[in-house]
Amino acid sequence: MNKREFVQALGGASVGALFGERVLTRYASFTPVALAREEDFWATLRGKYRLTPDYINLENGYYCMQSQPVLEAFIGRVRTINLEASHYLRTRQFDDKLAVRKRLALLAGCSWEELAITRNTTESLDCVIAGFAWKAGDEAVMAAQDYGAMLDMFKLQARRYGIINRVVSLPINPQSDDELVQLYEAAITPKTRLLMVCQMVNITGQILPVAKIADMAHRHGVEVMVDGAHAFGQLDFAIPDLHADYYGASLHKWLGTPLGAGLLWVKREKIAGLWPIYGDSSFPDDDIRKLNHTGTHPVHTDLAINDAIDFQLSIGIARKEARLRYLQNYWTAQVRDMPKIYLNTPTDPTRSCAIANVGVTGITPSVLATKLMDNYRVWTVAIDTANVHGTRVTPMVYTSTKELDTFVRALKEIAQV
Numbered sequence: 001m002n003k004r005e006f007v008q009a010l011g012g013a014s015v016g017a018l019f020g021e022r023v024l025t026r027y028a029s030f031t032p033v034a035l036a037r038e039e040d041f042w043a044t045l046r047g048k049y050r051l052t053p054d055y056i057n058l059e060n061g062y063y064c065m066q067s068q069p070v071l072e073a074f075i076g077r078v079r080t081i082n083l084e085a086s087h088y089l090r091t092r093q094f095d096d097k098l099a100v101r102k103r104l105a106l107l108a109g110c111s112w113e114e115l116a117i118t119r120n121t122t123e124s125l126d127c128v129i130a131g132f133a134w135k136a137g138d139e140a141v142m143a144a145q146d147y148g149a150m151l152d153m154f155k156l157q158a159r160r161y162g163i164i165n166r167v168v169s170l171p172i173n174p175q176s177d178d179e180l181v182q183l184y185e186a187a188i189t190p191k192t193r194l195l196m197v198c199q200m201v202n203i204t205g206q207i208l209p210v211a212k213i214a215d216m217a218h219r220h221g222v223e224v225m226v227d228g229a230h231a232f233g234q235l236d237f238a239i240p241d242l243h244a245d246y247y248g249a250s251l252h253k254w255l256g257t258p259l260g261a262g263l264l265w266v267k268r269e270k271i272a273g274l275w276p277i278y279g280d281s282s283f284p285d286d287d288i289r290k291l292n293h294t295g296t297h298p299v300h301t302d303l304a305i306n307d308a309i310d311f312q313l314s315i316g317i318a319r320k321e322a323r324l325r326y327l328q329n330y331w332t333a334q335v336r337d338m339p340k341i342y343l344n345t346p347t348d349p350t351r352s353c354a355i356a357n358v359g360v361t362g363i364t365p366s367v368l369a370t371k372l373m374d375n376y377r378v379w380t381v382a383i384d385t386a387n388v389h390g391t392r393v394t395p396m397v398y399t400s401t402k403e404l405d406t407f408v409r410a411l412k413e414i415a416q417v
Helices: 003-010 014-019 021-027 039-046 068-084 086-091 093-108 121-131 148-161 177-185 210-219 268-273 299-315 317-335 365-376 401-416
Strands: 115-118 139-143 164-168 192-198 223-227 246-250 262-266 341-343 356-360 381-385 388-393
Touching: 014 039, 014 299, 021 039, 068 086, 068 299, 086 093, 093 115, 093 262, 093 299, 115 121, 121 148, 121 192, 121 223, 121 246, 121 262, 139 148, 148 164, 177 210, 192 210, 210 223, 262 268, 299 317, 317 341, 317 356, 317 401, 341 401, 356 365, 356 401, 365 381, 365 388, 365 401
Parallel strands: 139 164, 139 192, 192 223, 223 246
Antiparallel strands: 115 262, 246 262, 341 356, 356 388, 381 388
């Protein structure tokens, strides 16, 4: 790859301002995997974030701060919309949001007519779960390790309509994709209507073979809904590649938008069959916008998705994924065989990316997270549910290996006590 191709792959003219001519010249020939190890390159990117000196942030999975270019653009949009107020909302808002929606769909590799901008994954997938015309005795399949808000919505449908929820439990170290496919298949019955599956499990980081699971479910006549909260903006893929019927994601996690941005994708032929949560007679049954009635909404958040896409393209999703996987493997490899330290993330590096979960024998997750923060100024989050007991660790592209060295040292010292 020559320099010009490298620039184009990173996102065009914007990359020059982001990385600089010297960096481009030096790294133009590097593959994503090779570039992942080049600390100088990523240090340049780190400079595009304003980071607190008070602690090392290894909890980016909940919400990742915006880069400074995205933040400044967002603040500018807030000022502009505040100045024009209702005039903007009644004249230009919808055209501007449509343009962002179309660009987001291009990033996702899908038709813009199948995509809606929401506030987060929970809202997106709850639109699907609540939108089904359930009847008593219908069944749904999901995993104990799925996100709690969606599990709660399925429980609500069970209370309201009498549906039956069949819950599987995921192994931390599956021997093969077939093991996972068969696990879900064993829970399907002739009454199963919907199967929910995580593309990446939020508490362990495990990446599931979604397309294979979806193909299996479709053979049984079961529709498939994918929780992509942690995959979108972290992994290099297109939504249709997953062979699913419904997909939801949060954009304020790995894409780095302002808080309160998500997406919902519904396969075109499935849109008409979903009931909207909020009544809206403005759109026909086969228009996905019927599911996206937001009222008066902070439109500047939606518009800033465009700036986050610019920033993402300037890095390149293949490079981003490679760096995030490298960071996780960098620290997990150092502790995986240590006495008293255990990992709740697959050993196979292809089955995870940025997210990993670690525990110390004899120490509860909450105590471990507290020790890491109070004694070492390392910010993580405790996970103690669904057979997963440890702290979740989620570095971001700005994370340095030096910071991870501090974290590894902390784990080893805590485990020796």
